[in-house]
Amino acid sequence: MARVIAIANQKGGVGKTTTAVNLSASFAAAEQSTLLIDIDPQANASNGLGIKTRELERTVYEVLVGTTPVHEAIVHSEMPHLDVLPSHINLVGAEIEIVDVKNRERLLAERIKAVRDSYKFILIDCPPSLGLLTLNALTAADSILVPVQCEYYALEGLGQLLNTISIVRKHLNPRLEIEGVLLTMYDNRLRLSNQVVQEVTRHLGEKVCKTIIGRNVRLAEAPSHGKPVILYDALSIGAKHYLDLAQEILERDKMRMAGKNGASVEPSAVVEAAGAAVSAVASAMQGPPQ
Ligand SMILES: Nc1ncnc2c1ncn2[C@@H]1O[C@H](COP(=O)(O)OP(=O)(O)O)[C@@H](O)[C@H]1O
Numbered sequence: 001m002a003r004v005i006a007i008a009n010q011k012g013g014v015g016k017t018t019t020a021v022n023l024s025a026s027f028a029a030a031e032q033s034t035l036l037i038d039i040d041p042q043a044n045a046s047n048g049l050g051i052k053t054r055e056l057e058r059t060v061y062e063v064l065v066g067t068t069p070v071h072e073a074i075v076h077s078e079m080p081h082l083d084v085l086p087s088h089i090n091l092v093g094a095e096i097e098i099v100d101v102k103n104r105e106r107l108l109a110e111r112i113k114a115v116r117d118s119y120k121f122i123l124i125d126c127p128p129s130l131g132l133l134t135l136n137a138l139t140a141a142d143s144i145l146v147p148v149q150c151e152y153y154a155l156e157g158l159g160q161l162l163n164t165i166s167i168v169r170k171h172l173n174p175r176l177e178i179e180g181v182l183l184t185m186y187d188n189r190l191r192l193s194n195q196v197v198q199e200v201t202r203h204l205g206e207k208v209c210k211t212i213i214g215r216n217v218r219l220a221e222a223p224s225h226g227k228p229v230i231l232y233d234a235l236s237i238g239a240k241h242y243l244d245l246a247q248e249i250l251e252r253d254k255m256r257m258a259g260k261n262g263a264s265v266e267p268s269a270v271v272e273a274a275g276a277a278v279s280a281v282a283s284a285m286q287g288p289p290q
């Protein structure tokens, strides 16, 4: 049965889509059968994999509202082992359309049950909000991966996100784990980047992914070619970092399967640690961003 990982952070521009596309492609490169679900109406992940969503009649929108079975909307990507459930701009209206539907937060979880056995990993690229679409993703997921950009306002809003995770665990999905906080767009020439890494790691400890994603122009260029970075420039540092991240998650998954990982950290503990991290980073970085 697939491990379902939601990639979420209500802040825009932190690397959610870049992570969704390139982590999916890295799993596929490791011959792990993977499905990428694009639940952001902007459809950047779908387009970044070369899928022209405007021409599609069946997308995650039709699946959510229940007019199309999930397997009829899934398309193959250019890569073996990588399928996509594409998004569509129509999804903008979905949050309003499903607001009166019974169990509206559980729609995605219900709809993907039919394909959970067909994949090793299912990744969900979330929109930049904590609305109904993100709640559907968190309710369907086994874990959440939170990209955090190494910049001045990096941790702003993280407390709110972690509170949402606690609420989801309490009311909608008790098994939701925190896969990790992923530091992105790291630039080792910047003192600020290094400060963010230090403070976040000091406070969130083992919840921070060991792999840190560096700033790499190839990662920013690849989507306009409709390719994950591994197909656009396999030797780039961006490709290497996402392969490293896939390896890290695969290893953790193996440990979990073998039952060596013990109990997962209580989210309330993480919420407290994150609160401390937010204030520590803020006070460590008094003054304007450099
Ligand atoms: N590691 C990186 N190095 C360079 N550019 C990046 C990196 N990660 C993301 N970007 C660029 O930053 C912008 C925002 O990233 P994106 O993944 O779309 O964020 P989100 O989905 O959270 O809004 C995009 O233009 C993307 O190409």
Ligand SMILES: [Mg+2]
Residues within 6 Å of the ligand: 016, 017, 018, 040, 044, 126
């Ligand atoms: Mg995005």
